[in-house]
Amino acid sequence: MSAIITITDKFRNVFQRFSRFGTWFLEHQRRNLIGIFSIFVMIAFGATVLVSITPRPSNLPSTELNTPVSFGTLNKTASLTKSVFNKNNGVLELHYTISDGSVSDQDLVDISKIKFTAMTDHGGNQVTGRVVPTSNNTVVVQFKNLSHNFNAVTLTAHDKSINTATVEAPSSVVADSSNAKKTTANSNTANGKFIINRDKVSKSNTLTFATQKELEVNESNDKISAQQKLISKNTNAIVEYQKAIDQQQSSIKKYQKILAQSDDSDTQTSINNARDAITQIRTQVSDAQNNIQRAKTNISQYQKIKKQVEDGKSLLPKPTDL
Template sequence: MTAIITIADKFRNIFQRFSRFGTWFLEHQRRNLIAIFSLFILIAFSTTVMVNITPRPSNLPSTELNTPVSFGTLNKTASLTKSVFNKNNGVLELHYTISDGAVSDQDLVDISKIKFTAMTDHGGNQVTGRVVPTSNNTVVVQFKNLSQNFNAVTLTAHDKSINTATVEAPSSVSAESSSTKKTATDTNTASGKFIINRDKVSKSNTLTFANQKELEFSESEAKIAAQQKLISKNTNAIVEYQKAIDQQQSSIKKYQKILAQSDDSDTQTSIDNARDAITQIRTQISDAQKNIQRAKTNITQYQKTKKHVEDGKSLLPKATDL
């Protein structure tokens, strides 16, 4: 019974405290409402400051590396192959490979017709940028004095080549009127937009704002290394192909022994299939050998380009400011 009275007293005390608080709140209602309203205003202001001032990556997803992005009206694509940032000096380096979908030889593009425009989000007031051709199908977009807390950089590729398919030569006034409507509705220019968020770039404390000669030289070395890797892979493939031929020939010998003891048509079919497989593998070996020869030719060309760059005889367009 005593325990029940004790619990009742506790509930009575709690109720009395709430009653006193309610009375106090009503007596000071105006001041309390102003305080609550001021608190909400402070929270809203703080949130606005955090959203608009505090650096963060953009809400848009970053463009993935080595993903072709179409631009212009002539089927060209650009791929971001590398992105590196040095927060100590604000240097951002973006490497692009340009491909021409209209021709089979995609290693040769009129790089002088490829332009870029850029926007930075919280990049700072001192940031500058430029586009540096580094080979017949590669460019490097450089930024310096970029804020270490930049949110994102947006780049857009443009093709200044003239697409004659979009040029209208009307034969009459009525034809000119209809062609204008057609051009307005049918012309399809791909965006060529790249989003590079701060949290997706590689970090380097040694990256500097390299000049065009250094970038061209580095690109030639990278191309040579890539071709050497290609040679190695094709050489290994040939070894595996030869092992596969040996296996097929071993199988043929076994099938022939079986066939010598019986006239099983299935055995003859297996022999024929093995011989067809060997023919296909030899074709693959031939293709791999051609790949190796092509890579060696490319290496020779890249070595010549490298020598021209060293001698200051580059044939590429000069770097241009963004």
């Protein structure tokens, strides 16, 4: 019974305190409402200031690595293959591979006709950039003095090659008028736009504003390494192909023993299928061997280019400022 009385007293005390608070709040209603309103105003103002001064990635999604983006009117594409940022010195390095859809040899692109324009969001007042050709189909876009809290960088690729399909030579005034809309349509180009948000770039504390020579040598080394991996994969494939041939030959021997004891047409069919499989596998072996030989030729060419660059005999265009 005493426990019930104690609980009742506690509820009574709480109610009395709440009642006194209500009375006090009504007595000072105007001051309290002004105080509450001021708190909300301060919270809203603080949130606004925080949003405006705190750098953040843009609302646009970043362009994914190794995703071809079309630009110009001649079927060219550019792919962002690597993006690295050093927040300590503000150096951002963007690696691009250019492909020409109208040319079967993707390593041959007139790199001098490829241009880039750039915009930075919260990049700072001291940021500068340049485009550095590093091979016949690759360029590196460099920025320095970029704010460590930059939001995003937007790059747009341009093809300065002349597309004769968009050039009109009308035979008369009437023809000129009728072709006006066609000319406007043909002049439209793929946007070639890349969005690089701060939170999507790789971080490096050792990245520096490298020279063109250093970038060209690094590009050659990367290409040589890629070809070496290609050789390794094709070599392993040949080993597996040979194992598959051995398995098929073993099966043929077993089928031939069965066939010697009984004239079974199904067994003969199995033998023929195994022989066809061996022929197909040997074709795959030949393809892999050709891949290896082609990769070795490429390595030899890349090593030659690397040596020329190291000797100061690069044939690439000089870097251009953005």
